[in-house]
Amino acid sequence: MTVTPFEPTTDASALPLAGIEPERPPIIDCDFHNELDSIKDLYPYLSRRWTDHLETFGVRHPNSGYYPRFMDNREAARPPSGRRAGSEVGFAREDYLEPYNVTHAIMNPLTAVSSTLDLELGAAMAAAVNDWQIAEWLEPEPRMRASVVVTPQDPVAAAAEIRRCGADGRFVQVLFLGRMQEPMGRRRYWPIYEACVETGMQVASHAFSAYGHPITGAGHPSYYIEDHTSPPQAVQANITSMVVEGVFDRFPSLRMISVENGFAWLPALMWRLDAAWSLLRDEVRHLDRLPSEVVAEHVYVTTQPIEEPPRRRDFLTLIEHFGELASHILIASDYPHWDGDNPDVILPSGLDEELVKGIQFGNARALYGL
């Protein structure tokens, strides 16, 4: 499908919040999941060749990260039609966007695409997911912004898909899942970042998935709780890779957003990176400044699942350890998943009001240019 540019409305009275006096603070939710009720939702956007393939073969994955989820999406978020929670824009609007005063939601559809082994199928499905997002989410709901779904292990096809979607104007980032075949800074992925920069998009690393390797640096754990605890370790490896490989020197306008990894680990990662660099910088002579400076310019973190220290003062200290980088913290709900955070009450009380406004709204508005 050819993508045509989105024309923002100039009529204020037609905007979703016109005439509503918000009782809750405005929220830009940086992790909203639009869900397929089944793969058949994509059939209108796929050619006969691929619907036939899905009917007769299905999708193959490397199967290295099979940790069945604790439970599916929140039952209360299921639409009256009985379809999956998160699969209908109208119900999501009523159930979530309006009551929570969400002015924009960044959609991250978690589909079979990014770990598909058949790359032709992956590219076709990626395009179908993106077309489905335009037709069934972005068109009916002006609060929505989208992530481009791609097959990162086929960077040439991914870059073409990013450029195709870039013409729309409502895609704000490209979606990687957390555990890739190679760390995100590796050269193979650079055509993707080149396309991001060209189209004004950023790149997001969302928790989970797996691409053939064990999901830890020490083998396959046994239980879902380990799968669910370990995403921060993967995203730290991806941030490290992007910084150390020099991605941000080559693409200075690119920003990397960590999604659904929590965020409390970031200061300690910066300390460790700086110590490692001061010890081993001869190995990476292209990296000519402290890694923490690169992180501070280019890396953003979403809160969910937010860390909850037992003492509130530990949370306040954590925010102090972020320092100026607190302007890179973004609220995220993970709606409609079972483990989501309620975006307007999840931050502990006692935080500076301006800081809270930034996390809930201003930081994301500045990052995504909303």
Add this chain to the structure above:
Amino acid sequence: MIDADVHIPNPRLRELLPFLSEHWIEHFSNTLDKGASQQYYPPRSPVTGRGGGLGDLREAVFDRGGAEVAVASCLYAVDSIHNPDAAIALATATNDWQSREWLEREPRLRGSVVVPIQLPAAASEEVERHADRPGFVQVLIPVRTEHPLGSRHYHPLWKTIEQSGLVAAIHFGGAPVMPPTPTGWPSFFLEEYTAMAQVFATQLTSMIVEGVFDACPDLRVVFLESGFTWIPAHLWRMDKEWRNLRRLVPWVRRPPSDYFREHVRVGIQPLDAPPVPAQLLEVVEQLGSDDLLLFASDYPHVHACDAGERLLPLLPATLQRKIRDENARSLYRLPEGGVP
């Protein structure tokens, strides 16, 4: 003062020959097998220890460093050897060599049993063989293993270590065949080095939620060369996960941070410190117990800064004393006062 982490250099193969059987002497003499030739560090990098002899160690750790006792480990990578018979033979020889050439010659030095961790049953036998041997106080386990350390593969080994009374020392490094990150092989050692803290984090998760400490309530673990400033954030995350998902692992009856504080101790090297000293104090305080940290020089490895010099002067005298001496004395059950 007790130094909880110093290193005996890897033995050269010919140094191990006196401790090997005829079969292995013949094998190593007539094949291209050079033993555990892999290293956990790039061969010539600044972090790689330059092997000195016992005299150098004595001078640096005891004379200049002021240690009363030092706990030493030899990072000979028997876990990198696929041939199980060779891995077992070399682990055994390394331990006999350590005992003869280092521990018996320097009573202030305590040793670590090298085990083929890829073969947990053989590792258990090696632990049993050395449990009562003078000088050995712990079992050395590289943090990067083929299976997470909480896995059932290792439960009999944990039971053996618990019953032996030895400490389980989980140390930087390891040579399983898989990538060191969940997202594939990084290009640079700097990345692998940085990621090692994340491997410690997943091992901590694994040991707690897979029930190692429920099965082995007397097990004592020490993390060496792990850094510690990443730990508070990981404890917060683990406790949140446990609140949500504990019904999937019903044997875990307390928040994971409780298990950590009860069973695990951590060396202070490398420091990975925040830029502001006050923030470093806040992180130490967030660990939630004064019993956790152990002074460790990591001799002869080089680090970004001297952790002892940078951290200890910031701390109150009682905590300094615990880190320098009392915490290690309690972990290793060293007698009060004049050791040995």
